[in-house]
Amino acid sequence: MRRPYEKLRNYVLGWGVSRSNGMRGMRGFMGISLRRIKVSQGVLSILPVIIILIFIRFYPMVMAIYRSFTNWNGLYRSDWIGLDNYVKIFTNSPFWTLLRNSLVLLTTVPLQLMIGIFVAVLLYEEVKGWRFFRTIIYLPQIIAAVTIGYLFRVAFSLDGPVNLVIRRMSLDFLAIEWLGNTATALGVLVFCLTWFSIGWQAIVILGGMSKISPDVFEAAKMDGANFWQRTFYVVIPMISRTIEYAVIMSMVWTLTSIFAFIYTITAGGPGYETSTIDYMIYTKFYQAGAPYGFASALAVILLIIILTITVVEMRYTNKVSEWE
Amino acid sequence: MLSKFNQKLSAVLIFLVLLVLSISNLYPLFYMFMNSIKSRTDYFINPFSVWDLILTWDNYLTMISQFKILNLFKNSFIISFFTIILLLSIGVVASYAFSKLNFKGKNILYLLVISTMFIPVQATIIPLYVFFSRLHLVNTYWSVVFIYVGMFIPEVILLMTSGFRGIPDELIEAAKLDGAGYFNILRYVIVPMGRPAIILCVIFYYIVTWNDLFTPMILLQSMDRRTVMVALAALLSRYSGDPTFQFAGLVLASIPAILVYAIFQRYIIMGISLGSTK
Numbered sequence: 273m274r275r276p277y278e279k280l281r282n283y284v285l286g287w288g289v290s291r292s293n294g295m296r297g298m299r300g301f302m303g304i305s306l307r308r309i310k311v312s313q314g315v316l317s318i319l320p321v322i323i324i325l326i327f328i329r330f331y332p333m334v335m336a337i338y339r340s341f342t343n344w345n346g347l348y349r350s351d352w353i354g355l356d357n358y359v360k361i362f363t364n365s366p367f368w369t370l371l372r373n374s375l376v377l378l379t380t381v382p383l384q385l386m387i388g389i390f391v392a393v394l395l396y397e398e399v400k401g402w403r404f405f406r407t408i409i410y411l412p413q414i415i416a417a418v419t420i421g422y423l424f425r426v427a428f429s430l431d432g433p434v435n436l437v438i439r440r441m442s443l444d445f446l447a448i449e450w451l452g453n454t455a456t457a458l459g460v461l462v463f464c465l466t467w468f469s470i471g472w473q474a475i476v477i478l479g480g481m482s483k484i485s486p487d488v489f490e491a492a493k494m495d496g497a498n499f500w501q502r503t504f505y506v507v508i509p510m511i512s513r514t515i516e517y518a519v520i521m522s523m524v525w526t527l528t529s530i531f532a533f534i535y536t537i538t539a540g541g542p543g544y545e546t547s548t549i550d551y552m553i554y555t556k557f558y559q560a561g562a563p564y565g566f567a568s569a570l571a572v573i574l575l576i577i578i579l580t581i582t583v584v585e586m587r588y589t590n591k592v593s594e595w596e
Numbered sequence: 597m598l599s600k601f602n603q604k605l606s607a608v609l610i611f612l613v614l615l616v617l618s619i620s621n622l623y624p625l626f627y628m629f630m631n632s633i634k635s636r637t638d639y640f641i642n643p644f645s646v647w648d649l650i651l652t653w654d655n656y657l658t659m660i661s662q663f664k665i666l667n668l669f670k671n672s673f674i675i676s677f678f679t680i681i682l683l684l685s686i687g688v689v690a691s692y693a694f695s696k697l698n699f700k701g702k703n704i705l706y707l708l709v710i711s712t713m714f715i716p717v718q719a720t721i722i723p724l725y726v727f728f729s730r731l732h733l734v735n736t737y738w739s740v741v742f743i744y745v746g747m748f749i750p751e752v753i754l755l756m757t758s759g760f761r762g763i764p765d766e767l768i769e770a771a772k773l774d775g776a777g778y779f780n781i782l783r784y785v786i787v788p789m790g791r792p793a794i795i796l797c798v799i800f801y802y803i804v805t806w807n808d809l810f811t812p813m814i815l816l817q818s819m820d821r822r823t824v825m826v827a828l829a830a831l832l833s834r835y836s837g838d839p840t841f842q843f844a845g846l847v848l849a850s851i852p853a854i855l856v857y858a859i860f861q862r863y864i865i866m867g868i869s870l871g872s873t874k
Contacts, residue, residue, distance in 0.1 A: 313693070313697060313699075313778060314693045314697040314698065314699030314702065315693075315699055317689045317690055317692060317693030317697065318689075318690045318693050318694070318705060318709075320686045320689070320690070321686055321687075321690045321709060321749055321753065322705075322709075324686065324742070324745055324746050324749060325709065325712055325746060325749070325750075327727075327742075327746070328720075328724070328742055328743055328745070328746025328747075329712045329715055329720065329746050330712075331723070331727070332719075332720035332721075332722075332723035332724045332727065333715055333719060333720055333723075335723035335727075336719055336720060336722065336723050339722075339723065346722070346725075346726050391614075391617065394610045394613055394614055395614070397606075397607070397610050399607045399610045399611045399614070400607075400611060401611070401614075402614070404618075405614040405615070405617070405618050406865060407861050407865070408617075408618040408621050408622060409614075409617055409618065409621060410861075410864070410865060410868070411621050411622070411625075411854075411857070412621055414803055414807075414853050414854060414857040415625070415807075415850055415853070415854070416806070416807035416809075416825055416846075416849060416850065416853065417807065417809065418807075418809055418825050418828055418829050418832070418846070418849075419628075419846045419849065419850055420624075422832050422842065422846060423624050423627075423628060423846075425832075426839055427624075433627070433643055433644065436643070436644075467620075470617075471621070472868065475865055475868045475869055476868060476869065478869055479868065479869025479870060480869075482869065499606070524714060524716075527716070528716035528717070528718065531718070531809065531810045532808075532809040532810065532825075532829070535809065535829060535833075536829060536832055536833075539833065549718075550716065550718040553718045553719075553721070553722070554718070554810070554814075557721070557722060557725075557814065564722050564726075567722055568722060568723075571716075571718060571719035571720070571722070572719070574716055574718065574719055575715065575716065575719045578714055578716060579714070582714055
């Protein structure tokens with residue numbers, strides 16, 4: 273196992289010196305220096321991560337914050353213009369439409385959660401074939417958002433399957449252009465995101481439920497609690513930490529990771545009617561004149577929204593668990 | 597008697613509800629596949645039809661010969677592959693340090709690393725694009741790989757650290773007494789014992805990187821570097837397109853991820869229920 277050059281390498285790198293036989297007896301009085309070697313081992317181990325994070329996450333984030341106060345175009349124009357970008361965003365841009373859309377799409381979180389808890393409770397009963405059902409229920413998460421988005425666009429197009437079914441039921445007045453107007457297009461997005469996320473919610477909740485002792489359920493059953501009572505008075509209170517985690521994650525996900533769905537279903541249109549903040553950053557990236565300073569300001573606002581959600585939510589839920 | 601009957605009844609009801617849900621998840625995929633092997637006329641007559649059709653693999657052949665989808669597969673695969681290699685090599689070492697070594701500032705560093713999870717990639721993409729174009733890295737696989745590593749490393753560390761914490765300290769001490777150094781401890785103790793977390797990371801981030809659209813769409817604009825999702829998204833955005841042809845492309849692009857899921861679904865379900873990844 274040991275190779276001749278290993279000793280030299282250990283000496284050069286300062287790794288694993290404590291293992292060489294000559295040093296073992298000295299552990300006592302060389303405690304300090306050995307601890308220092310351990311320090312460098314730990315720090316060296318996480319050094320690659322720190323470097324990657326500095327270049328890929330911290331540096332661009334700081335740059336985005338700084339450039340949001342300039343009229344940057346990605347090249348050499350980068351004059352300090354103070355809060356102009358922010359003023360423009362709040363007064364003369366579709367920002368409020370984007371915010372409204374994000375709020376509408378956030379309504380999927382409680383929807384997903386309720387259906388997810390329901391499905392998890394059903395899976396928990398372990399009826400015949402539940403493992404198979406569990407696999408299939410999680411399946412949408414494996415399919416690319418591009419694929420799901422396109423399926424929804426085809427389904428809700430003017431002559432798509434949904435309208436075909438509606439027409440066959442001779443409800444022609446309902447066979448509208450779903451993606452052509454704001455309200456129904458947002459409705460389709462809400463439907464799509466909910467359908468996509470049920471599996472994730474169900475599996476996360478099921479994971480939380482598996483930590484509850486089965487005796488609790490037995491006791492509840494003995495006391496004559498029915499299905500709904502067990503769900504509301506036993507399951508939900510006992511997995512509040514899991515629910516908290518699921519809510520934070522899906523809120524952040526809804527605000528940041530649904531680009532591909534919007535791109536394939538509505539392309540943010542008509543106009544900016546179904547765009548969200550992250551989608552507008554993307555459109556600004558390709559816009560003529562490269563308004564990167566403006567886009568950076570949007571990015572900063574998105575960042576602040578997400579930080580607020582996570583901090584507020586963690587504070588709030590911590591308080592709740594203190595009251596209990 | 598009655599309660600037993602009730603139990604049977606509720607089991608049947610639950611089974612039926614789960615069945616309906618499963619069908620609602622499977623039918624879109626079936627619809628997509630059926631229509632991808634139909635002729636265009638059959639599709640426009642009735643997209644739901646299943647029987648009495650003239651089936652054809654033409655769409656798939658065109659996808660391979662004209663659209664060069666296998667070339668796109670290669671691009672996607674290279675990016676996923678190097679992302680995973682980097683995530684693992686950096687992640688295992690760092691998670692070992694976070695879970696088993698003691699050093700000053702460990703907890704605060706851990707918190708800092710994990711909290712970068714919440715920085716949305718859209719917030720950093722423009723400075724990153726400009727940064728990479730100065731380094732002449734735009735339109736290379738590495739640009740996307742580096743961003744993926746930065747994006748996913750906190751989750752990987754979260755997952756692996758919690759996995760590695762379960763490894764008994766005695767094993768590491770015993771290995772040390774046997775003369776194992778840093779790398780041998782990783783090789784003979786941490787990696788074999790922490791295998792579930794490592795396998796989960798490989799599978800999960802293979803699927804995530806394969807399916808991702810945003811980052812490669814911004815950074816890979818040249819035709820011969822695009823990933824399969826970027827190319828398909830461009831194809832789909834032409835509204836006048838031929839749906840049966842596009843379905844064929846989407847079916848092909850879904851196969852690698854579904855295949856991996858079919859084989860390793862136990863690990864993925866386990867990982868999600870541990871509550872560490874989204």
